[in-house]
Amino acid sequence: MGSLIFLALLVVVVGWLIGAYNGLVSLKNQTLNAFKQIDVQLKRRHDLIPNLVNAVKGAMDFEKSTLEAVIQARNQAVKVNAAGPEAIKQISQAENALSSALSRLMVVVEQYPQLKATANIGQLQEELTSTENKVSFARQLYNDTATQYNTKQQQFPTTLVAGMARAQAADLWAIEDQAERAVPQVDLSMKPKA
Amino acid sequence: MTDETSLNLFQQQEANRRRTFWLVVGFVAFFAWLGFGGDYIYHLYTLQAPRQAYHHDFPWFGIALSLVALATAWYAYKTGPDKVLWSTGAREVIDPTDAKEKQLVNVVEEMAIAAGVPRPRIWIVDDPDPNAFATGTDPLHSHIAVTQGLLDICTRDELQGVIGHELGHVKNLDVRLAAGAGGAGRARGAGGAARAAGTGRAARFCWSCSWCGSSPGSSPRSSPSCSRWA
DSSP states (O other): OHHHHHHHHHHHHHHHHHHHHHHHHHHHHHHHHHHHHHHHHHHHHHHHHHHHHHHHHGGGGGGHHHHHHHHHHHHHHHHHHTTOGGGHHHHHHHHHHHHHHHHHHHHHHHTOHHHHTSHHHHHHHHHHHHHHHHHHHHHHHHHHHHHHHHHHHHSTTTHHHHTTTTOOOOOOOOOOOHHHHSOOOOOOSOOOOO | OOOGGGOOHHHHHHHHHHHHHHHHHHHHHHHHHHHHHHHHHHHHHHHTSOTTSOOOOSOHHHHHHHHHHHHHHHHHHHHHHHHHHHHHTOEEOSSOOSHHHHHHHHHHHHHHHHHTSOOOEEEEEOOSSOOEEEEEEETTEEEEEEEHHHHHHOOHHHHHHHHHHHHHHHHHTHHHHHHHHHHHHHGGGGSTTHHHHHHHHHHHHHHHHTEEOOOTTOOTTSOHHHHHTO
């Protein structure tokens, strides 16, 4: 009788071990996959930018510095991305710099209605908007998956298996640009403007 | 019953899986009941018949009807989404030509990334009424359809809200339940008495699960025509 209970306990413990181990491995791979998804979208963005720059270059001779900032940020991002997931901090820094350079360019484009009216620019703008959204949604998905993975490895009792499954905490994407983190000033006093 | 809104995603998926299962079981059980009931009545009827006359001893009706019901349920489940799309006259967007279609494809791709599901196939229904629906059996075989009217009046942000909502149905497996219910309801023609029960239920399921539209992501300055039917 005693040995039967012991055997049943052993089966339960081993079953749980296998389940927890496999669960961690599956989450780890999901996290890696989510990271690759960001890569796919970033690559798309890098490929799109030269087209955009070419399309607006002729009409925007006087905004050279804005264009050059975009090209530079793009080249930097491409370079850093080649380093792979280990360089996640640098990648996110470079991509954030590219994001702000692009949004400055878009603001400039808005100021030239005749430029915006060109079908080609409208199309490129749509593609760029979509790509920006895809990048941020892919990051969101990565952060969600990585958080799930991190939580699982830290929680008891799964944490006992974490070492065996060689689980390591995954870094999350974060805002590096301090300007983006700043709280926007909102005036709700409803005072009529002078 | 638990309040639907208090369930998380996995509980909702589980609930929809369970409901689909019981719907199919109930559908087959009903046909089995009709068939075996008929067998039993015929058996009693022929019990007193003369020796050489026919005696209904083997439940042919029940077995045949149960098999028919199983086949129907399977067929409806497999082809339900195609039938739904066919009945609305939707056309698939494969190679988007104009700007609005391209935008729709982009928005669906974005929301699929956000939801972490494969991109569903995209359809446009040539209807001026703004509406959208999702159908399919699981996230790998799913479809999202919007009407031309929706494309015409919605801004990009509003469209994103609608598509996000529809993808929620895909991820929650609402579409599977709707496919099962729609299939069971459509197959009701085979059994007379099933008609009343089947129609109401399936129609209600289809209405509440498939057809809907809302724009939670829309800006406060959104066009009133797009928010009205939310």
